[in-house]
Structure formats: C-alpha cells, structure tokens
Amino acid sequence: MVFLKLIRQIGGKGNAVKSFVVYRNSGRLGSELGMVASEHNPVGNIEIANRDRENEARILKELMIQYQKGDSQAANDLVMLLNRTLARYMYATSLGALNLDDLLQDCWLRIHKARSSYRAGEPVMPWVLAIARHVRIDAYRKWLRTSGRETELLDTSDEGRGNPQAQWESSMAAESLMRLIRVLPESQREVIVMLKVTGMSVQEVALAIGSTPAAVKQKAYRAYQTIRGALGVENRYRRRKMNCAEVDRMLSEGMSRVEILTRGGDHIRGCERCGPMLEFVEAAIVLPLDEGASERRISERLTANLLPAAPMPGPLRNVVGIVGVAAGIWLVWTLMMGVPGFKQLDKMRRLAMTVYSMVLLVLLAVSLVRLMRPASAQPIPPKLLVGAVVVGYPVLASLVFPVQPGHGFVAEGLVCCLFGLITSSLSGTLVWGLMRRGYATNGVMAGTVIGAVSGLIGIVALQWICPDHEGAHIALWHGLVGILSVAGGSGAGYLASRRA
Secondary structure, three states: OHHHHHHHHEOEHHHHHHHHHHHHOOOOHHHHHHHHOOOOOHHHHHHHHHHHHHHHHHHHHHHHHHHHOOOHHHHHHHHHHHHHHHHHHHHHHHOOOOOHHHHHHHHHHHHHHHHHHOOOOOOHHHHHHHHHHHHHHHHHHHHHHHHOOOOOOOOOOOOOOOOOOOEEEOOOOHHHHHHHHHOOOHHHHHHHHHHHHHOOOHHHHHHHHOOOHHHHHHHHHHHHHHHHHHHOOOOOOOOOOOOHHHHHHHHHOOOOHHHHHHHHHHHHHHOOOHHHHHHHHHOEEEOOOOHHHHHHHHHHHHHOOOOOOOOOOOHHHHHHHHHHHHHHHHHHHHHHHOOHHHHOOOHHHHHHHHHHHHHHHHHHHHHHHHHOOOOOOOOOOHHHHHHHHHHHHHHHHHHHOOOOOOOOHHHHHHHHHHHHHHHHHHHHHHHHHHOOOOOOOOHHHHHHHHHHHHHHHHHHHHHHHOOOOOHHHHHHHHHHHHHHHHHHHHHHHHHHHHHO
16 A cells, blocks of 8 residues: 555655655545554554654655755655645635636745745745745735625625535535535634645644634634534534544644544444544545646746755844844944934933833844744734834833923924934845845735834934934934834835735
C-alpha cells in the first residue's frame, strides 16, 4: 500500500519527497490508516498518524528552503504537494462562486513573491494558507466591485439559493454535503475547511487566520453543532462517558479520524449522528478542474527564470533595524539643531514622554515585523498600537503639559508640523526599505503601521527640538504629524495592495 511505501522509503531526502508526493495524491489519510492500523493497537494507530504529519511538515520545510535558493525541482514538488490542498480550500470556502483556476494562479504568484518572507524551520502550511486566505478575500472583493451585486458567500442563512456545481466524493449525497457547508457562517466555514482539507492543527489554523487557538476551537465547536442540527439527528447519548458532545469537542481540537475512532469507536458505531459526522469530515472534494494541467501551468510559470530569494532577516534583527533608523534620524537632527526642547523638560515630563515613546516604538516595530511575515501571531492588535500614536500621544500631552495657547499658535504650529512630516517621510522610506523582503498579506494594515512608526519618530524629533511646551500646541500640531503619517501610510498600503 502507498502508506506503507511512504513509511519504508522515508530516510533519504529524495525518496522521502518522491514517496510523499505519491502518497499525498493517492487518497485520504483516514482510509489508508484504516487499512494499515490494527484495532488491537490504538496507540500505534495514533503514533502512525502523528509520525506522518511530522514527516509531511519536515518535507515541506526542506522544499521551501530549496525553493528560496532557486531550486526548480523543489518548486515543482511544492506545487505537486500543495496545489490540491489549496484548490480544495479555495473551492470549499468560496462555494464555487469564484474562478478556481484564476484563484490558484494568483495564489501561487503571491507565494512566489512572498517566498523570501518564509523563515526556515517554521511550519509551511500556516504560512501558505495565510497567503491563500487573503487571495480569496481580495478576489471576493474584486468580484463584488465588478459584479455590482451582493454575493451569497457571507449570507449563509438562506437555504433557497442555487447550489454551486460541485461533487463530493463521499458516501453522503453531494447536495447534502454542500448544504452542510453552506449553512455555516463564513468564519466557521473557513476554520472547518482548514481543519478538514489541510490537516493542520488548531494552533496552525490560528496562525493562518490571525486568531487564537481558543477562538479557533470555539468556532469549530459551534460549526459542528450547526452541522449536527443540519443532519437532523437527535443526540441520544448524552449520559454516556463518550457522547456526541465529546466527539464534537475532539473534532474542534483538530483530532484525526483515527484518534477519534480509537477513543470513541463503540459510541460512534452505535450513534446515528456521529457516523455521518465523520463521513462529512473525511469526505474528499472533487474539483471542476483538471488538476494535472493546473499543476503543470503553475510549475512552468514559477520555474521560468527562477532566481534565489534572500530570506528576510530574523525578527530581532528587523526590530533593531527599525529602532536604529529612529536613533539615526534623531542623532542627525540633534547634531544639526541641538535639543532645546528636551532640555526645558523637568524630570517627570522627560520620564513620561521618553518611556511612552520608546515602549510604543518597540511594540510598533515588533508588530510591523510580524505583519510582514505571513502567519505570525500578533500578541497586541496593531490597531491598538496605531491608536496609541494617533489618540494616545495627544491625550498624554494634554495631561502632562499646561494648556495655555498663546500668540503665534497657528504660525509656529505649521512650522512644527512641516518639520515633523519631513522627518516622518524620511523615516517611513527607510523603514519600508528595511521591510522590502517581507510580504504583507494585509497591505493596508502594514502601511498603517509603517505610518505610525514614522509618525512617532517625527513626533519624538519635534519633542526634542521644539521649545514650545504648551499642551494644545503639542496635542494638535505634534499630534497632527502622527495622524497624517498614519493616513499616508494607509493610502500607500491600499495603493500597493491594489497594484498587487
């Protein structure tokens, strides 16, 4: 059997890749494991499934590194391994409303452009699916603009819509399976499809969609509860140790079919509802696409004039680089103009403004680096950090400094604002140069954070140079530098994403 061939041949790098490609295109993991595994060795069944996932992850990491180095064969192998998964993800989440071949072509082109942002050793599937997710979202928005009408993708409550032209290779009827997918809200559908089609863990799905593992589990659990209702079978096993709710919990945590059958086989065999549920989870999607021809077209396009792509530097190096840009600009202005404004501050105000600015700069730098690397977690929402520049700084200034507007409020304020914007523009250009090897799945947000970083650099430069320490002046004119910088960064990010 193909699965046994995979286990035997894992060892040499070339054989591992070749056997895995054959295995991946042969059928479902669940059916192969069911043929190989013994009912008398449930622990061994789970170990086999886990070992297969580890081998898959290792092979993908090796291929991705070689692809970065310009290896055409590695690019071909990646397409052969991932194209089918990407196609099923795109088709299931869009309900067949978008052109699948165009989506795949666009997705692989973006993966090609973003390959320098992949960091060696990190999981490949979350990185790829994070890019694919935004390709689908961008295509959906473009479809809305060009069609001029609402789509059914977000309205999942109407059961009377026309069925997409899809066939599902399963013991369940194709129309019934598609109806189960259709009743799910968009966010839940995406989570279920990622868990079902890609075999990723809950943690990996969370990275791909920019969420938390707890939120992914909650969405998956609610989705399976919705599917339970759509199946129309009452749960009759709530008093047993293993019941339908427990099966839903295991599914929401991304457990494989083998693990679920090992732990709850007796219940599942006697439950009228859990059997169809596992059939739904294991159902393979048959696409309206010549997959072989699609893979050949994509491979030819990716490998034409393929060149090595220098990997994006590590996160710490990038953060230090951004802070270094800020320090360099501040040093140049200090040597040229001195620090009359900073000298006039008392110790309390120096401490408050310096700590706030430096901590915020580092947090913004970390957030930007993560935005430029797909499937990176964001501990602090970028919008919150941007708000700390646009709103937080003027509020802090009005609290720390006395508000007593005087003569020359407008004239002096315009000079300060102009100087701050010049500083911001220079720093924004340099920061973007540092991030050029990254790839932002959300171009608008990345541009917004770059604007916030450059605006904060301009604000701090003003704080050191400007001798006017009146609260209204600082809150309005210095704060306006941050607002305009963020607006400019957002606009630049929007234009860049539209061109892409």
